[in-house]
Amino acid sequence: MSDILIVDDERDIRELIGDILQDEGFETRLAANSDECLKEIDAGVPALMILDIWLKDSDMDGIDILKHVKREHPEVPIIIISGHGNIEIAVAAIKQGAYDFIEKPFNIDQLMVVITRAMETSRLRRENATLKRSGSGDLEMIGVSAAFKQLKSNLEKVTKSNGRVMLTGGAGVGKEVAARFIHAGSERREAPFVTVSSATIEPDRMEEVLFGRETPERGVEKGLLEEANGGVIYFDEVADMPLGTQSKILRVLVDQRFTRVGGNARVSVDLRVVSSTSRDLLAEIEAGRFREELYHRLNVVPIEVPALEKRREDIPELARYFIEKLNREQGLPLRDLSEDAAAMLQTMAWPGNVRQLKNVIERVLILGDSTGLIEADELPNEDGVREDDGRAMLSPAIATLPLREAREVFEREYLLTQINRFGGNISRTATFVGMERSALHRKLKSLGVVTGNKQGGRMAYVEETD
């Protein structure tokens, strides 16, 4: 398994990439559309795929192919090629499990760097798979903010019990890390930790995957529930589970027993259940997509994993942790962050949370210099203010306002971000923004930013609403 499948409807591009990769010593296969692509995969699973997101004259587009391959062969890294300016689509592809993306027109060195890293990551992933399954991989949960300490203390309280936990929070906030933390601190730590990612399992294979099956030809094949016996089963994005499977899981939770698909024997399991969701489950229940009874069974202890922008103090710590980890595991350069770069990371928007931060750090280490401090200008541009032809472009929210109001919007946003970054500490914020403490208080008051509840000994600041 060392070949690369290149899927692009433009013949020149797929042949060019193919030739270059062959010169670099890789074996390559080419496909012009989804049919050819699926045939190639049936003939043999490639080590890596390079996939154009827009495919003309093709039954499936790139995203569909991506979803299909991630479901059937999750171990194959996929690098997406997207058109210039299609950043949203590329981000959507990463959320669906693409390893990385490159924009057309791309530079060959950049492509080679991404391919080399993807191959290396995939090799390490295969090597680590057995270790992770047994739950004995190293587990580090990094953070220093009050919100993070609160999370950790909530998790510590539940580790010793056997109670079912529902972790809530947006994409990439660290829900799985939190679930592993519960497992690692519990008496079940030597037993398996098994993840069920409903989004990546074909709905009609869900029951086989969970409950296993019995056939005359192959005998008994264990499902994930049996593999997790004695340990923790983690239902990642539980709202993605088909309704039919939800009812069956509910029954397993009630009697801790089930039958394998095609079998008659009742199998008993001893499981601790941890689930996660980034969606509002009550709304899902309302819409008839989630079973209320299952919700009550799974939601015994709800714990929120806070968004990264609610704990900006953690950002430099996390960034340094990722730099060190990427150096140790992948040999990327060990560089520290300059103060400006750390501050810039703390003020950026992080819709993809910790996972996005990790990706940004990885990209900077791959594409940037190999030594010296990481400087602010090596970081990607902040959301809202885009650099275009060297000119800063304003976000529409600000660009459409008169100067006075635009300034207020900016000041409010800026000060809230800084206060959050310094964990609610007004003196440190005042020093950083270059204002007297009392002047900062007055400014906040005039902007309608008021002090809220005291959290962990610090004041929380919120925007005043009518």
Ligand SMILES: Nc1ncnc2c1ncn2[C@@H]1O[C@H](COP(=O)(O)OP(=O)(O)OP(=O)(O)O)[C@@H](O)[C@H]1O
């Ligand atoms: N506190 C933390 N310390 C160290 N690494 C973290 C922390 N939180 C998250 N990560 C890392 O960030 C990445 C995303 O975390 P994780 O997979 O747990 O998020 P998630 O909320 O389960 O995401 P999703 O549900 O979107 O898949 C992982 O690589 C994880 O190791």
